[in-house]
Amino acid sequence: MSVTTKEKVLARRPDSLAPAVTHYCPGCGHGVLHRLVAEVIDELGIAERTVGVASVGCSVFAYDYFDLDFVQVPHGRAPAAATGLKRARPDLVVFTYQGDGDMAAIGTAEIIHAAVRGERFTAVMYNNSIYGMTGGQMSPTTLPGMVTDTTPAGRDPAEIGYPFLVAETLAAQPGAVYVARTRLGDMASIVKTRRALLRAFKAQLDGEGFSMVEVLGSCPVNWGMSPSEANAFVAREMVRHFPLGVFRDGPATPPAVAEADGGGGRGTGGNVSAARGTGAQRPAQEGTGRGDA
Amino acid sequence: MAEIHIQLDQDRCKGCELCVEACPRDVLAMASHINALGYQPVEVVAAERCTGCRACYVVCPDVVFTLTRAA
Numbered sequence: 001m002s003v004t005t006k007e008k009v010l011a012r013r014p015d016s017l018a019p020a021v022t023h024y025c026p027g028c029g030h031g032v033l034h035r036l037v038a039e040v041i042d043e044l045g046i047a048e049r050t051v052g053v054a055s056v057g058c059s060v061f062a063y064d065y066f067d068l069d070f071v072q073v074p075h076g077r078a079p080a081a082a083t084g085l086k087r088a089r090p091d092l093v094v095f096t097y098q099g100d101g102d103m104a105a106i107g108t109a110e111i112i113h114a115a116v117r118g119e120r121f122t123a124v125m126y127n128n129s130i131y132g133m134t135g136g137q138m139s140p141t142t143l144p145g146m147v148t149d150t151t152p153a154g155r156d157p158a159e160i161g162y163p164f165l166v167a168e169t170l171a172a173q174p175g176a177v178y179v180a181r182t183r184l185g186d187m188a189s190i191v192k193t194r195r196a197l198l199r200a201f202k203a204q205l206d207g208e209g210f211s212m213v214e215v216l217g218s219c220p221v222n223w224g225m226s227p228s229e230a231n232a233f234v235a236r237e238m239v240r241h242f243p244l245g246v247f248r249d250g251p252a253t254p255p256a257v258a259e260a261d262g263g264g265g266r267g268t269g270g271n272v273s274a275a276r277g278t279g280a281q282r283p284a285q286e287g288t289g290r291g292d293a
Numbered sequence: 294m295a296e297i298h299i300q301l302d303q304d305r306c307k308g309c310e311l312c313v314e315a316c317p318r319d320v321l322a323m324a325s326h327i328n329a330l331g332y333q334p335v336e337v338v339a340a341e342r343c344t345g346c347r348a349c350y351v352v353c354p355d356v357v358f359t360l361t362r363a364a
Contacts, residue, residue, distance in 0.1 A: 007298065007361035011350035024354065026332065027309035031354025187315060187351045220309075227309040 014038040016047045018067040027227020029184040029217030030058060033126055034065050036190070037097070040197045041068065044205065050093040051085055053078040055102040058132045062097050076107025079114035082121040093204060094121040101131045104140040104164045111170065111212075118175025118209040118252045122200045125166060125212065128219040129238065136222030140164040143241050148222070163241050167214040171247030177209035179248040183216035183239060185231035196246070209252040216242055297345040299337050300359040306334035312349035312358070318342040321349060 013019065017038035024030045041047050047068060054062040056075035063070035073081040078096035086094045103111050103125050111123060130148055131137040137150040141163045145154040171179035178200050182193040193215055200211035216238045218230035225233060299320070306328060312335055313321045320343045324336040335357065337343075350358040 006364050008364050010297070010345050010360035010362055011347045012359045013356045017356065021305055021330070022355065026307035026354075027311055028354055031356070032352070035354075035356060187348050190351050227311050228314055231311070 014042045016041045016050075016067050018065055020064050022065055023061060024058065025219075025221045027218065027220045027230065028058070028132075029128070029215075030126060032184050032190060033124070033193070033215055033217065034062065036194045036197055037095070037124060038066060038068075039194060040201055041093075043198065044093075044201055046093045046201070046205070049091060050095070053082045053085070053094065053096040055096065055098040055107070056133075057099040057102045059097050059099055059102075059126065060133070076102050076105070077110055078102070079107065079110040079119070079121075079123060082123075083114055083117070083119045086119060086121045090120070093201065095201070095204075096121065096123045098123065098125050099132070100125065100127040100129060100141040100166075101133075101139045104166050108140075108164075111166070112173065115170040115173040115176045115179075115210045115212070118177075120204055120207055120209060121211075122204045123170075123210075123212040124197065124200075125214045126217050127166070127214055127238075127242065128217045129163070130219050130222050132219045132222050136219070141166070141242070143237060165242065167212065167242075167247050170210070170212050173210070175210050175252050176212065176248050177250065177252050178203040178211040178246075179213075180246045181214040181216065181242060181244050183234050183244060184218070185235050189235075199249070214242070216244075296363050297340070297343040298361045298363070299340060299343060299349075300361070301335065301337065302357050302359070303334040303336070304329040305355045306330070306332060306357045307355055308332035308334060309354065310335075311352045311354070315348040315352040317346065317348065318344060 022031055041050055050068050052066055052068050052070045054072040055078045063072055078098050082094045082096050127141050129141045129143055131139050136148055138148045142155045144157045147154050167179050167181040170176050180196040182196050183189050196213045200213050203211040216234050218234050220227045220230040223230050320339050321335050322338045323333050328334040345362055
């Protein structure tokens with residue numbers, strides 16, 4: 001793409017995003033989230049020392065889509081590989097890119113303990129409440145009543161349980177310094193997601209601790225919706241079960257410190273208690289916690 | 294208003310139509326021809342109405358758009 005020097009560039013492909021055509025279905029939010037991560041890495045000027053860790057799922061080919069160093073690891077083990085990378089080479093910027101099937105099911109132990117240990121990498125999660133790559137089976141974050149290949153009558157919480165609230169769970173761990181949930185769809189929400197990703201990577205650059213952004217997105221094909229309808233479903237239904245907001249933003253806090261002085265210890269008490277009070281049935285709230293997402 | 298140049302990489306487009314919906318000025322529409330990927334791609338039908346708000350670029354999952362403004 002040639003752009004003459006006389007013109008001001010308003011929007012173009014970020015350098016950290018490879019020019020490959022992705023295999024993602026029409027309207028899939030993975031493409032948008034890839035671009036946002038690449039934009040943030042470009043903005044921070046860290047492309048030469050960034051290593052991504054690709055997961056298993058639709059985003060398994062992320063290593064072809066980012067113009068960054070990448071490793072691809074077994075299902076769910078991205079946080080474990082990222083831990084090794086970051087500990088061996090603290091000068092690197094390390095991030096994982098995982099879906100809900102990868103992070104919230106087979107990789108649950110890895111991601112929770114990475115947060116518990118306060119590993120200094122950034123986890124990016126694309127949550128679309130379904131196993132997309134394998135054809136649309138129920139995932140741990142499938143909404144109650146949602147029809148999938150394996151829940152043809154809709155997910156019944158009485159039998160199969162409730163969606164797993166990943167961001168709230170990770171935010172409650174003392175090693176986490178920045179945990180937010182945002183969504184894709186409209187322009188404003190995408191800009192907020194970009195801002196959250198920027199904050200998460202900055203937390204890593206500052207060596208503060210574990211950072212994570214859970215991004216709600218669509219799966220138009222497996223949901224049986226048009227891309228537009230699928231985005232509307234995210235905005236209308238998904239946020240009822242997955243409240244948007246910043247659940248943790250502050251230095252890693254040993255629980256004993258937070259409790260000893262009523263939670264205000266190092267300026268994070270409010271966020272920690274807000275995260276702990278989050279239940280599965282909490283109604284949708286934009287901007288839970290503090291600030292916007 | 295400075296002229297906005299919309300450069301389309303039409304052969305990347307998968308025809309999801311999210312940009313057409315996002316554009317507040319009806320600059321975009323879906324073409325009738327089929328592109329290299331087998332989709333009907335987006336096309337510019339009213340470039341003169343574009344304000345360079347970037348909405349199309351922001352919502353596009355496939356980075357079809359490059360927007361420039363004459364300096």
